[in-house]
Amino acid sequence: IKRKKKPLRVYMDGCFDMMHYGHCNALRQARAVGDQLVVGVVSDAEIIANKGPPVTPMHERMIMVKAVKWVDEVISDAPYAITEDFMKKLFDEYKMDYIIHGDDPCVLPDGTDAYAVAKKAGRFKQIKRTEGISSTDIVGRMLLCVRERSVSDSHNHSSLQRQFSHGHSQKLEDGGSGSRSGTRVSHFLPTSRRIVQFSNGKGPGPNAHIVYIDGAFDLFHAGHVEILRVARELGDFLLVGTHNDQTISAKRGTHRPIMNLHERSLSVLACRYVDEVIIGAPWEVSKDMVSTILWFNLLRLIFF
Ligand code: CTP
Secondary structure (H helix, E strand, C coil): CCCCCCCCEEEEEECCCCCCHHHHHHHHHHHHHCCEEEEEEECHHHHHHHCCCCCCCHHHHHHHHHCECCCCEEEEEECCCCCHHHHHHHHHCCCCCEEEEECCCCECCCCCECCHHHHHCCCEEEECCCCCCCHHHHHHHHHHHHHHHHHHHHCCCCHHHHHHHCCCCCCCECCCCCCECCCCCCCCCCCHHHHHHHCCCCCCCCCCEEEEEEECCCCCCHHHHHHHHHHHHCCCEEEEEEECHHHHHHHHCCCCCCCCHHHHHHHHHCECCCCEEEEEECCCCCHHHHHHHHCCCEEEECCC
16 A cells, blocks of 8 residues: 655744745745745744834734745744754654755844754755845835935936836935935846746637736735736736836836836746736736737736
8 A cells, every 4th residue: 555655844943024036936935945834933932032023913924925836824923043843843743854044144132043942853954045136125225215205306317216117226316415316126047948847838718718817016015915816817827018117117106116127027926826927017008918818718807
């Protein structure tokens, strides 16, 4: 008799504040270590005690983590550090095999390693941290955006705004005072491999009802997740169009978007309700576009 092998269960914890594609990429790599990925979302109180207040509260962070297609289960109000007691609970109650974290040091306020207990027990595995993105970086971009907006109130369409919106790593001049902001914009280098890693690789079935939704999906948040969930329920295959940076700047102001086209597209692609993304979709759903998509089959359009 062939016994079914027990699935390898892995645990990754984190704050997942202002969820971005770096977090998604960490979850993707963690899931690849085992068969089932359980994610512990650190409580607001624990984040406050260890790093300072999060921008997004617990319930939003839960929505974001649950929406990532590589996540199998979620534990709310997880502790920031792996204690002996919590590790025992993970092994006994949740049947975990390994605890996973990015290869960045995770030190507690007292200087000790948050994963020391798991490492000692031989139950720790590392994944590669994604370069060029962090919550701090996003907050920096948002601050730069606010400054840009106030500058633009006095000088219409500053060229710096355009540089910011289009992802050049220029620094912002401080309104002529000579000092400079240290905030830099996206350092993310999108590769075709990363896009493939995030993709589903499956087209719609022969009689699939395809739903199309488009938008900026800038700073991908719980509201985006909800509309994608609803859109997906309208059919069998959800095709999402992400508008390019120039289009968003033209429609919403030169200080937007905060995340560039590839960053926004990766966040959308990581969402479990999304089947495929048109990266840089036109603002208007043109006849050409509809006929291109129509070969899929029956198309239903909704607008975001
Ligand atoms: N992570 C990653 N790449 C990033 C950011 C985070 O691989 N660019 C990983 C972390 O190593 C961790 C998980 O995502 O395993 C959750 O990270 P989180 O607890 O939210 O903390 P930070 O590392 O502080 O992430 P950020 O600075 O973006 O808030």
